[in-house]
Amino acid sequence: MRIGIIGAGNVGIGIAKRLIAKGHCAMLSFSLDMQRLSTTAASLRARVGTVSEAVEFGDVIVLAVPWSVVDEALSQAGSAPPQRILWDCTNALKPDLSGLAIGTDTSGGEEVARLAPWATVVKAIPPFAQMLHSSSMRIGDQRTDVFVCGDDDPARAVVCRLVREIDAQPVDAGPLSLARYAEPAAMLLVQLAYSRHWGPRIGMSVLRGDPAEGPRHGV
Numbered sequence: 342m343r344i345g346i347i348g349a350g351n352v353g354i355g356i357a358k359r360l361i362a363k364g365h366c367a368m369l370s371f372s373l374d375m376q377r378l379s380t381t382a383a384s385l386r387a388r389v390g391t392v393s394e395a396v397e398f399g400d401v402i403v404l405a406v407p408w409s410v411v412d413e414a415l416s417q418a419g420s421a422p423p424q425r426i427l428w429d430c431t432n433a434l435k436p437d438l439s440g441l442a443i444g445t446d447t448s449g450g451e452e453v454a455r456l457a458p459w460a461t462v463v464k465a466i467p468p469f470a471q472m473l474h475s476s477s478m479r480i481g482d483q484r485t486d487v488f489v490c491g492d493d494d495p496a497r498a499v500v501c502r503l504v505r506e507i508d509a510q511p512v513d514a515g516p517l518s519l520a521r522y523a524e525p526a527a528m529l530l531v532q533l534a535y536s537r538h539w540g541p542r543i544g545m546s547v548l549r550g551d552p553a554e555g556p557r558h559g560v
C-alpha cells in the first residue's frame with residue numbers, strides 16, 4: 342500500500358518506519374525544515390513531497406501533526422484532492438497541553454472530516470511514540486488496543502489492518518462520532534503517562550464478553 346504521511350514527527354515517523362518494514366511505501370510531507378525531512382526520508386527509504394503530493398501518492402494518508410496546525414496542514418492538500426482514506430492520529434490538545442480543545446459533543450475526528458471533505462476520515466489514535474520507536478509494541482505479550490472510528494466500513498477495515506501491522510490491536514468501534522469518547526480515553530492515557538508519571542509504555546485493553554451471557558432481565 343502507498344502511505345502519505347502529513348507530519349513526520351514522532352508519530353508520523355514511528356508509523357512510517359513500522360509500515361515500511363511491512364513492505365508499504367511512504368511519502369513524508371509537512372515540515373518547517375524540508376531539508377531535514379529529505380534526510381529523514383532518505384534514511385527510511387521513503388519519498389518526500391508537499392502535502393498535496395503526499396495526498397496524491399497515498400492510498401491512505403496519515404495525519405500526525407499537532408492539533409494547532411491541523412487546519413494549516415489540511416489546507417495544503419490542494420485545490421481538488423483525490424478521495425483518500427485519512428487516518429487521523431491527532432490528539433485535539435489545547436495549546437498548553439492541559440486538556441482537550443474539543444469534545445464530547447463533537448470530536449477532533451469529526452472536525453478533521455469537516456476540514457477535509459475530500460477524505461474518508463478514520464480516527465485511530467496510535468500508542469505513544471516511545472512505543473512506536475521501541476523494539477517492541479507489546480506490554481508483556483499483549484498488544485495495546487487502538488479504537489478505530491469511521492463512518493465507512495471498508496476504510497475502517499483498511500485502518501484496522503494498518504493498526505495491526507504496527508503491532509497494536511485495533512478495536513473496530515464503528516462510527517466516527519464514537520471518536521467523541523475514544524479521544525478522551527486517549528487523553529486519560531496522556532494524563533496517566535505524564536501527570537501521574539506512569540510513563541508512555543501504557544495502553545488500554547477492552548474486555549469483551551459474550552452478550553448472550555448478560556443478565557436475564559438486562560441492566
Ligand SMILES: NC(=O)c1ccc[n+]([C@@H]2O[C@H](COP(=O)([O-])OP(=O)(O)OC[C@H]3O[C@@H](n4cnc5c(N)ncnc54)[C@H](OP(=O)(O)O)[C@@H]3O)[C@@H](O)[C@H]2O)c1
Nearest residue numbers: 348349350351352371372373405406407408431432469470
Ligand atoms: N507523541 C505521541 O506519543 C502521540 C501519540 C498519539 C497521538 N499523538 C498525536 O499525534 C500528533 C503528532 O504528534 P507528534 O508527537 O508526532 O508531534 P511532533 O513530533 O511535534 O511532529 C509534528 C510534525 O508536524 C510538523 N509541523 C508542526 N508544525 C508545523 C508547521 N507549522 N508547518 C509545517 N510542519 C509543521 C513538524 O515538522 P518539523 O518539526 O519538521 O518542522 C513535525 O514533523 C499530535 O496531534 C499528537 O497529539 C501523539
